[in-house]
Every structure is written in structure tokens, then in C-alpha cells.
Amino acid sequence: NAGVTQTPKFRVLKTGQSMTLLCAQDMNHEYMYWYRQDPGMGLRLIHYSVGEGTTAKGEVPDGYNVSRLKKQNFLLGLESAAPSQTSVYFCASSYPRRGVQETQYFGPGTRLLVL
Amino acid sequence: GQQVMQIPQYQHVQEGEDFTTYCNSSTTLSNIQWYKQRPGGHPVFLIQLVKSGEVKKQKRLTFQFGEAKKNSSLHITATQTTDVGTYFCAGPEETSGSRLTFGEGTQLTVNP
Numbered sequence: 001n002a003g004v005t006q007t008p009k010f011r012v013l014k015t016g017q018s019m020t021l022l023c024a025q026d027m028n029h030e031y032m033y034w035y036r037q038d039p040g041m042g043l044r045l046i047h048y049s050v051g052e053g054t055t056a057k058g059e060v061p062d063g064y065n066v067s068r069l070k071k072q073n074f075l076l077g078l079e080s081a082a083p084s085q086t087s088v089y090f091c092a093s094s095y096p097r098r099g100v101q102e103t104q105y106f107g108p109g110t111r112l113l114v115l
Numbered sequence: 116g117q118q119v120m121q122i123p124q125y126q127h128v129q130e131g132e133d134f135t136t137y138c139n140s141s142t143t144l145s146n147i148q149w150y151k152q153r154p155g156g157h158p159v160f161l162i163q164l165v166k167s168g169e170v171k172k173q174k175r176l177t178f179q180f181g182e183a184k185k186n187s188s189l190h191i192t193a194t195q196t197t198d199v200g201t202y203f204c205a206g207p208e209e210t211s212g213s214r215l216t217f218g219e220g221t222q223l224t225v226n227p
Binding site for chain 1: 124148156157158159160163203205213214215217218219220
């Protein structure tokens with residue numbers, strides 16, 4: 001099992017360009033998440049999904065869109081990149097179990113630089 | 116909204132010294148999780164605590180969940196250079212059990 005994979009690993013964008021980050025998991029997890037991590041600010045939730053075809057906003061959703069067309073994939077889109085979106089992006093997944101918040105498994109991250 | 120706070124933000128120790136990081140939630144948590152992120156890496160799950168007053172050990176690491184289920188601590192005995200990294204606590208959001216609220220993390224450096 002590869003676990004959670006992310007592509008690309010690193011990307012440089014110019015302001016105004018668009019891009020899509022891909023997250024894939026092979027653990028049959030229902031829940032998937034996108035976080036951004038900035039120095040001194042921990043992990044902030046951008047969007048998440050509790051199942052195929054469903055998405056919801058997290059703490060910092062502005063400037064991002066997501067889609068979950070297949071259970072194993074969760075895409076994060078930046079329509080018009082801004083320097084403030086320079087960050088490390090982590091995807092995570094988990095399997096829900098009634099009454100207990102399950103462990104989240106993280107991908108290796110995508111480092112994005114917006115010039 | 117729910118807040119999870121960690122102190123200290125940074126900790127520098129000499130190898131062999133002990134280390135403790137504290138996690139405090141603004142709300143009662145059903146459980147708490149701890150993650151470790153090595154420099155340049157991604158967060159990796161360490162442990163989950165569920166019961167009030169629960170204490171769990173993993174070799175030199177001791178995790179504790181407070182009686183009121185609003186705070187937790189991670190203590191490392193006799194740190195080693197392999198302990199370097201950022202330690203995060205996380206608790207389920209009270210309005211949505213499918214989401215975790217992460218603390219800002221404690222970054223540990225260990226001088227050999």
C-alpha cells in the first residue's frame with residue numbers, strides 16, 4: 001500500500017496562474033482533508049470531504065476549490081494563485097468509526113511557491 | 116470557536132534532558148491525538164487518548180489526558196537526537212467529529 005500520495009511535490013507559480021494538487025489514497029478511507037501549513041501556525045484545514053461527491057469548507061477555504069469525484073482522490077484547485085498561498089499543503093485521510101475520531105494519515109506534502 | 120493551544124512553541128534541550136509539551140483545549144474533548152512531524156516531513160500519528168486521566172507510555176514517551184478532558188501533555192525522558200521534530204496535539208471539533216483541531220505545535224531541537 002502506498003498510503004496517501006500527493007502530486008506534485010514542489011511547484012512554482014506566478015501570481016494569477018492556476019493549478020491543481022492531486023491527493024490519492026489506497027486505504028479505502030471515507031474522509032479526506034486538505035491542510036496548509038505555514039511557519040508558526042500549525043495545520044489549518046482548507047476543505048474536507050466525508051465521502052465521494054461531498055465536500056465542505058474548513059477554516060481557511062477562500063481562494064481554493066476542491067472536488068471528490070472518486071473515493072480515492074481529492075483534488076485541491078487554485079484558480080488564481082496569490083503570494084499569500086505560498087505554503088506547504090498536506091492531504092490527509094481517515095476512516096470513520098462511530099464514537100471515535102479516527103487517526104488521520106498524511107501525505108508527504110506539496111511545497112508551493114507563488115511569485 | 117474551539118481552540119487548541121500548545122506551549123511552549125519552541126524548546127531547545129541538551130541530549131539526555133527531559134522535555135514536556137502541554138496542550139490545552141477551550142472545550143472538553145472526547146479524545147486527543149498526538150502527532151510528530153520530523154523536519155521536512157509530514158505529521159505522523161503517535162497515539163490517541165480517550166479516557167479521563169488516561170496515561171499511556173511508548174518507550175521514553177509518556178502521554179497524559181487530563182481529568183477534565185481539556186488538557187494533555189507529552190513528556191519525553193532523556194531526549195535523543197531522533198526526538199527532533201514538531202509535536203502536535205489535536206482534538207475533534209465539537210460541532211463535527213469528522214474534523215480535528217490541531218494545536219500550533221511545539222518544535223523540539225536536541226543538541227548532541
